[in-house]
Amino acid sequence: MIPGPVPVLRPDAGTGYPRLLAEDGARWRGLVGAPVAIALFVLLAGVVSPLVVSLAWVLGGRAEPYAVLAAAAARAEVPAGLVASNLGLAAAVPVAALVVLLVHRRSPRWLVSVLGAVRWRYLLACLLVAPPALLAVFALSTLAEGTPLTWQPQPGVAGFLVVIVLTGPLQAVAEEVLFRGYLLQALGSVVASPWFGVVGSALVFALFHGSQNVWLFLDRFAFGIVAGVLVWRTGGLEAACAAHVVNNLLAFGLAALTSSVAQARALQEVGPLQAVLDVTGFALFAVLAWLVGRRMALHTVTPTAPARPV
Incomplete structure (x- = not known):
């Protein structure tokens, strides 16, 4: 006998973002789905990244031994390395969508917002708010460290900037879809308190680095934590995606123009002042994004009837 299609469920009206995957008597779905999603993501990213490097080697005419290019790519010393890394991380999107559909019996569109769609006007507003908030804190951080920026573009800077602009947003959005999207909702389907999903997903996100x-x-x-609370309180991923995209574009873009992308990627430590200022910048943006959302009268829970995205 051929099994019928998997039934796709719809969240109840009045459901907040962290509980969009919740189902009575089926907490096991979140307990199974979360580790499965992480495992599949690691596996798929581990396949995509080497494939991209291999393709770059072939398209480059095999000008150098593959092992040399692969080593340079792993350190993000060549644009192909950054492309491989970003596209590997972008694999989180199809993984999250597949697990939501097959394990939770929900449409992947509920990963986006409580309306099941992108709220484009709100996303644009957040993309406009994020740069001044994050740049202001970055300037304060530079002054506090006492090390002014020196404009010294790295070799091949044009190629790096193109890659950063074209593939950087894919990587940032994919991380939000997996961590603030799927993992937050999967944990939220296990424990009713939204804080469990917010803190749990933030912990996994930090450990993954x-x-x-x-x-x-x-x-x-x-x-x-800040991004998770913002997703919870605004009912969608738009603000968190905007903050992540703008932060990464600024960080890697400035690195390419003042030092190197490889140096930025190799970062393994910061001081307490830098950490506090970074968090202050994200918190400032979160407050502004929340206020913009209130001004736009965003839905923060699923509506009783289909609503038009703002």
Whole structure:
């Protein structure tokens, strides 16, 4: 007998973002889905990144031994390395969508917002608010460290900037879809308190960044908390995606123009002042994004009837 299609469920009206995958008597779905999603993401990213490097080697006419290019790519010393890394991380989107559909029996569109769609006007507003908020704190951080920026573009800077602009947003959005989207909702389907999903997803997000000192870990963990609360309180991923995209474009763009992308990627420690200022910048943006959302009268829970995205 051929099994029928998997039924796709719809969240109840009045459901907040962290509980969009919740289902009575089916907490096991979140307990199973979360580790499965992480495992699939690691596996798929581990396949995509080497494939991109291999393609770059072939298109480059095999001008150097593959092992040499692969080593340089792993250190982000060539644009192909950054493309490979960003596209590997972008694999989080199809993984999250697949797990939501097959394990939770929900449409992947509920990863986006409580309306099941992108609220484009709100996303644009957040993209406009993020640069001044994050740049202001970056300027304060530079002054506090006493090390002014020196404009010294790295070799091949044009190629790096193109890659940063074209693939950087894919990587940032994919991380938000996996961590502030799927993991927050999966944990939220296990424990009713939204804080469980917010803190749990932030912890996994920080740990995923590998080797780091305590202050850098706390910096990333705090970003995860701020972004998670923002997603919860605004009912969607738009603001968190905007902050992540703008932060990465600024960080890697300035690195390419003042030092190197490889140096920025190799960052493993910051001091307490840097961590506090970083978190302050994200918190400032979060407050502004929340106020903009209130001004736009965003839906923060699923409506009783289909609503038009703002």
